[in-house]
């Protein structure tokens with residue numbers, strides 16, 4: 082029997098309605114029937130250009146927002162069907178680390194209070210002594226000194242602050258941590274340290290991560306599997322390294338080719354491309370076809386669904402798996418051997 086995934090996202094859709102004074106209201110489909118599963122104890126990376134819906138996905142997985150349609154099944158429970166008090170109880174099991182280690186920590190609080198904060202919403206609040214011990218233990222596990230608990234965030238560097246944010250996320254011993262661009266604001270060497278820390282925490286504490294990043298090399302370094310998003314949909318999934326080395330979807334190839342191998346590691350996020358705003362009711366065929374170098378007539382008529390192309394690998398492309406189809410995206414390269 083295959084084990085139940087820790088996170089099972091089913092056909093998740095989120096529409097936003099925008100209103101302005103001088104134009105007709107329009108809808109943005111930030112997530113479009115996205116499905117994916119994450120096995121316990123693994124790191125699942127999410128990549129995709131700015132505006133493709135990564136943070137929307139993170140917010141829904143954290144139940145900070147509600148979907149227009151679809152389900153988030155976490156550890157066997159459908160989060161959006163749970164009564165509010167059950168959802169509060171469940172929250173201890175999934176936590177989030179945000180991008181900005183400066184904005185996400187309250188400057189007036191001591192580090193000890195910041196790290197302990199999630200413990201106060203637990204149904205059974207630990208005693209003061211237990212809280213103190215847990216905070217000291219947590220600060221130590223993220224490579225900080227337990228004495229740092231009495232200091233304030235401004236006394237720390239960006240990397241140290243992100244460690245504080247990670248300690249806060251882990252204090253309730255969650256099963257899942259959603260990290261949205263958690264290392265993007267850090268210097269290259271600090272990024273590497275924080276990535277090592279996350280991998281270490283996965284190893285020692287069995288934490289499962291949904292790790293969102295613009296940076297393919299960072300995801301390649303840390304993730305077991307990856308999902309590539311384009312305009313609210315998953316266009317490719319598979320083992321991270323295989324996906325970046327030999328993409329099956331033309332969009333993944335565009336992303337991978339835009340990153341000059343290992344030098345891309347730590348590069349600040351590129352200029353955002355035009356946001357993926359579209360009216361869902363207008364959408365037929367493949368959303369990538371206008372940018373796709375190998376599009377055919379079928380791509381305008383029929384929307385490609387995510388399908389298995391090779392063991393463990395899926396792509397949403399009519400041409401995925403076709404011999405030599407993707408080599409056409411690289412006209413100047415040597416013929417594929």
Ligand SMILES: Nc1ncnc2c1ncn2[C@@H]1O[C@H](COP(=O)(O)OP(=O)(O)OP(=O)(O)O)[C@@H](O)[C@H]1O
Nearest residue numbers: 097109111130131132133134135136137356357358
């Ligand atoms: N509250 C909102 N109201 C209206 N539109 C929204 C809202 N939140 C997100 N969007 C739109 O949904 C789409 C997806 O946004 P989202 O923030 O999830 O993208 P992202 O992949 O996280 O981008 P980035 O890499 O820049 O962080 C965008 O077109 C965005 O403008």
Ligand SMILES: [Mg+2]
Nearest residue numbers: 135136137261
């Ligand atoms: Mg985002």
